[in-house]
Amino acid sequence: AQTVTQSQPEMSVQEAETVTLSCxxxxxxxxxxxxxxxxxxxxxxxxxxxxxxxKQQNATENRFSVNFxxxxxxFSLKISDSQLGDAAMYFCAYRGLTDMRxxxxxxxxxxx
Amino acid sequence: xxxxxxTPKFQVLKTGQSMTLQCAQDMNHEYMSWYRQxxxxxxxxxxxxxGAGITDQGEVPNGYNVSRSTTEDFPLRLLSAAPSQxxxxxxxxxxxGLNEQYxxxxxxxxxx
Numbered sequence: 001a002q003t004v005t006q007s008q009p010e011m012s013v014q015e016a017e018t019v020t021l022s023c024x025x026x027x028x029x030x031x032x033x034x035x036x037x038x039x040x041x042x043x044x045x046x047x048x049x050x051x052x053x054x055k056q057q058n059a060t061e062n063r064f065s066v067n068f069x070x071x072x073x074x075f076s077l078k079i080s081d082s083q084l085g086d087a088a089m090y091f092c093a094y095r096g097l098t099d100m101r102x103x104x105x106x107x108x109x110x111x112x
Numbered sequence: 113x114x115x116x117x118x119t120p121k122f123q124v125l126k127t128g129q130s131m132t133l134q135c136a137q138d139m140n141h142e143y144m145s146w147y148r149q150x151x152x153x154x155x156x157x158x159x160x161x162x163g164a165g166i167t168d169q170g171e172v173p174n175g176y177n178v179s180r181s182t183t184e185d186f187p188l189r190l191l192s193a194a195p196s197q198x199x200x201x202x203x204x205x206x207x208x209g210l211n212e213q214y215x216x217x218x219x220x221x222x223x224x
Contacts, residue, residue, distance in 0.1 A: 004154075031210070032210070033210050033211075033212070035212055042217075043200065043217070043218050044215065044217055044218075045155075045202065045204075045215035047212050047213075047214075050212050091154055091155070093155075095209075095210055095213075096210075097209055097210065098168075098209070099157070099170075100145065100157055100160075100213070101157075101171075102147075102154035102155040102156070103154050104152055104153055104154045105152075105154055
């Protein structure tokens with residue numbers, strides 16, 4: 001079965017600085033997607049960014065970008081110019097054809 | 113466009129009681145899923161459906177039943193609630209099996 005590991009239970013960043021959240025996964029599938037979701041205290045799951053495994057180019061969405069290393073099975077999220085509204089739980093997720101797995105999450109605190 | 117809706121938002125059950133968590137989506141998505149979220153464990157897949165009339169088990173299916181009679185609705189049934197089923201439950205839908213999922217607001221269930 002696929003597994004997703006987020007090794008940083010908590011991270012902290014100063015407002016306007018950059019922070020990187022780590023994620024590794026394990027799979028034998030060749031066709032899959034990877035996602036980062038944000039969960040604020042409202043508990044709504046919000047999609048931050050997605051990466052198709054067949055694409056070599058790293059996905060970017062405004063201040064959010066990923067470093068996708070397929071051979072290393074690594075998928076980190078970089079948040080640039082951090083804002084107070086970025087404070088939340090962040091979940092890395094793997095989606096294959098018949099399975100979807102989430103990491104345990106990283107709680108991000110943004111200091112003013 | 114309401115997206116994915118879930119009812120109720122909160123529920124308290126006694127051990128042994130049964131209930132159904134409702135989930136509906138208005139995006140004509142084929143894929144629908146149910147997850148539970150427990151502290152420190154991320155989201156875990158309970159059951160999923162790839163279309164009306166087709167369902168399958170996820171990572172933690174025991175104690176839960178599902179059916180999919182229409183594209184829009186995907187209810188989750190707890191036949192005999194147990195304290196171990198205390199959790200936050202999320203329903204999600206996606207256009208295909210590899211696209212990003214859209215999540216409902218969640219249901220917080222407490223079993224005493």
